[in-house]
Amino acid sequence: MKFWQALKEAIASIAGNKTRSFLTVLGIVIGVGAVIGVLSIGQGAEASIMGQIESIGTNVIYVFRGNRTEDVTNPKYLTTADADALANRARAPHILNIASVLSGQSSVRFGDESAQTSIMGVTGNYAEVIDLKLSEGSFFTESHITNRSSVVVLGPELAERLTGRQTELVGTTVHINNYPFRVVGVAAAKGGNQFSSPDMDAYIPITAMQLRVKRQNVPNAVDFLLIQAQDSNSIDEAMHEGRTLLRASHRLTSRQPDDFTMTNQEDMLSIANSITNILTIFLAGIAAISLLVGGIGIMNIMLVSVTERTREIGLRKALGARKFDIQLQFLTESAMLSVFGGLIGIGLGWLLGEIVGAVAANSGTPLVPEISLNSVLLATLFSLAVGIFFGWYPALRAANLEPVEALRYE
Amino acid sequence: MELTPQAVKPVIDVQNLTKDYYIGEIVVRALRGIDMQIFPGEMVAIMGPSGSGKSTLMNMIGCLDSPTSGDYYLDSLRVSDLHDDELAIVRNQKIGFVFQKYNLLPRIDAIENVALPLRYSEDTSNMRQRAEAALESVGLGDRMRHKPNELSGGQQQRVAIARALVNQPAILLADEPTGNLDSQSGKEVMELLIKLNQQQNTTIVLVTHDPTVALHAQRTIQLFDGLIKAPEAIA
Ligand SMILES: Nc1ncnc2c1ncn2[C@@H]1O[C@H](COP(=O)(O)OP(=O)(O)O)[C@@H](O)[C@H]1O
Ligand SMILES: [Mg+2]
Numbered sequence: 001m002k003f004w005q006a007l008k009e010a011i012a013s014i015a016g017n018k019t020r021s022f023l024t025v026l027g028i029v030i031g032v033g034a035v036i037g038v039l040s041i042g043q044g045a046e047a048s049i050m051g052q053i054e055s056i057g058t059n060v061i062y063v064f065r066g067n068r069t070e071d072v073t074n075p076k077y078l079t080t081a082d083a084d085a086l087a088n089r090a091r092a093p094h095i096l097n098i099a100s101v102l103s104g105q106s107s108v109r110f111g112d113e114s115a116q117t118s119i120m121g122v123t124g125n126y127a128e129v130i131d132l133k134l135s136e137g138s139f140f141t142e143s144h145i146t147n148r149s150s151v152v153v154l155g156p157e158l159a160e161r162l163t164g165r166q167t168e169l170v171g172t173t174v175h176i177n178n179y180p181f182r183v184v185g186v187a188a189a190k191g192g193n194q195f196s197s198p199d200m201d202a203y204i205p206i207t208a209m210q211l212r213v214k215r216q217n218v219p220n221a222v223d224f225l226l227i228q229a230q231d232s233n234s235i236d237e238a239m240h241e242g243r244t245l246l247r248a249s250h251r252l253t254s255r256q257p258d259d260f261t262m263t264n265q266e267d268m269l270s271i272a273n274s275i276t277n278i279l280t281i282f283l284a285g286i287a288a289i290s291l292l293v294g295g296i297g298i299m300n301i302m303l304v305s306v307t308e309r310t311r312e313i314g315l316r317k318a319l320g321a322r323k324f325d326i327q328l329q330f331l332t333e334s335a336m337l338s339v340f341g342g343l344i345g346i347g348l349g350w351l352l353g354e355i356v357g358a359v360a361a362n363s364g365t366p367l368v369p370e371i372s373l374n375s376v377l378l379a380t381l382f383s384l385a386v387g388i389f390f391g392w393y394p395a396l397r398a399a400n401l402e403p404v405e406a407l408r409y410e
Numbered sequence: 411m412e413l414t415p416q417a418v419k420p421v422i423d424v425q426n427l428t429k430d431y432y433i434g435e436i437v438v439r440a441l442r443g444i445d446m447q448i449f450p451g452e453m454v455a456i457m458g459p460s461g462s463g464k465s466t467l468m469n470m471i472g473c474l475d476s477p478t479s480g481d482y483y484l485d486s487l488r489v490s491d492l493h494d495d496e497l498a499i500v501r502n503q504k505i506g507f508v509f510q511k512y513n514l515l516p517r518i519d520a521i522e523n524v525a526l527p528l529r530y531s532e533d534t535s536n537m538r539q540r541a542e543a544a545l546e547s548v549g550l551g552d553r554m555r556h557k558p559n560e561l562s563g564g565q566q567q568r569v570a571i572a573r574a575l576v577n578q579p580a581i582l583l584a585d586e587p588t589g590n591l592d593s594q595s596g597k598e599v600m601e602l603l604i605k606l607n608q609q610q611n612t613t614i615v616l617v618t619h620d621p622t623v624a625l626h627a628q629r630t631i632q633l634f635d636g637l638i639k640a641p642e643a644i645a
Binding site: 402 | 518
């Protein structure tokens with residue numbers, strides 16, 4: 001029998017029993033649907049995270065307290081004194097700038113409107129280090145830092161949320177943690193599909209942060225430092241110099257491990273990548289299990305179908321069907337069933353992604369689910385493989401029936 | 411024998427054929443040494459009491475089952491030498507089998523049922539036309555699009571005969587083709603078979619219980635307990 005005829009017969013047979021066909025492939029539908037759905041959400045989230053990491057800039061090094069790979073007892077706090085120690089032109093020629101950051105959550109109020117958001121207490125060169133542009137006004141200066149001035153630069157989305165506008169805000173007053181702050185600038189939108197948008201942040205002098213928003217037990221402690229290297233080619237040198245200076249500043253002996261961690265964009269990207277890889281392996285595991293379960297479902301029904309159609313098989317053999325013809329017929333049927341299931345599953349997964357995306361967008365986290373052509377092709381191919389693999393044994397059983405025995409079957 | 415010239419080779423040549431069935435310890439000797447020849451253009455009726463081995467013999471001739479011992483030549487081919495796939499080709503090309511229970515596929519219509527053997531043929535050209543011609547030859551040109559359950563028993567059996575003829579086989583085998591039919595439809599089916607034999611010279615072997623049917627055959631073979639009984643020729 002020609003392949004297209006087998007295909008036609010398979011489709012007719014599947015269509016002739018729609019409810020049962022659908023129930024048969026439900027396992028495949030749910031399995032493929034779950035994987036495609038989670039994958040589309042995962043890829044959307046990955047794009048967000050990657051975008052955020054890339055927005056850091058290639059020549060910025062993050063310094064955190066503590067050591068992620070080695071046990072360190074009582075790691076010293078990072079302080080503004082550390083930042084000063086790093087600003088050493090002679091011993092660290094590859095370091096261009098250092099910014100200190102102390103961040104926290106607080107309320108921001110303008111008139112009757114208020115919002116709970118991230119307050120970034122930063123030094124004056126922060127805007128330069130992370131390449132933050134202003135749409136109006138100017139970023140605060142060293143003198144604001146020294147004077148612990150209550151001044152603020154608003155993120156554009158925050159400004160919009162509080163005041164309904166993004167311009168003509170310089171000179172107005174907002175209340176942060178119930179202290180009045182004078183607006184000196186509004187940041188330009190960073191754009192992109194950020195996970196936690198910096199456009200919702202408010203920036204104030206780090207000294208004002210310590211005074212008004214986040215009182216610290218350790219004087220001058222900061223959450224993290226940002227080191228800006230001369231350019232993206234001198235990252236490694238800048239990290240090396242910074243590490244030497246910080247170790248000295250923390251008075252570490254040569255036998256003590258670092259009590260701080262330095263990472264750059266490249267490191268973060270590779271961490272994000274490895275997390276994504278783990279997620280992918282995990283999903284592949286779910287996919288394998290669900291396809292296995294789905295495949296067993298198909299095998300089960302195909303075996304029932306072979307038994308039910310024993311007489312038909314006997315008749316076909318009596319009319320001249322070879323073993324191969326019978327096997328082809330049943331294999332085509334199980335493969336088509338499985339592929340149909342896979343296609344429905346892809347649709348279901350797409351729907352799942354869209355729903356999660358809509359829910360996320362409603363709750364303020366923009367997340368655009370992405371279904372790549374690759375995952376669609378892979379899902380289809382895997383469904384096909386499952387159909388052929390689990391249809392093999394039933395098809396072989398059908399092909400090996402003896403014509404007389406099969407015809408006599410009641 | 412006077413009806414069959416010696417020069418013509420038999421289509422079917424069965425020599426000392428036996429068939430044993432084993433049911434646990436018990437051996438059922440369904441055929442105990444059958445010798446039989448059937449020549450092109452003949453119409454032969456096989457008769458005998460129930461359980462005498464008629465169906466068993468027909469299944470052997472139809473290459474649906476293999477004998478325990480003995481030889482069977484179909485169109486000069488030694489059937490026991492053939493592999494599974496070769497047997498399938500023989501069933502497809504040389505044999506048309508009509509069953510007591512029509513055995514039509516319920517999902518597909520008459521013409522598709524008739525075309526089914528063509529799908530398993532080498533030559534798949536003009537399937538539709540050939541199936542139509544076969545249906546017309548059994549007088550069902552106006553029922554092509556009917557599903558089996560939309561046809562009477564007699565019509566269904568005629569569709570089955572068209573299916574058996576569609577590949578122009580060397581021989582048409584019919585095991586109690588009227589067994590499931592009322593007497594009127596049975597008569598029509600028998601008239602069709604007789605017409606096919608007389609007008610188109612189709613070689614037919616059929617099993618029947620009806621002595622009047624047997625009268626139309628040129629020869630009757632009486633089976634009794636797995637053996638051929640008495641002389642072959644009748645009146
Ligand atoms: N598959 C089988 N297994 C065991 N015995 C069988 C089988 N088929 C037929 N027989 C036995 O062989 C004998 C001949 O059967 P069959 O050829 O069907 O007779 P008929 O068609 O003349 O009624 C019977 O005794 C029957 O019980
Ligand atoms: Mg019988």
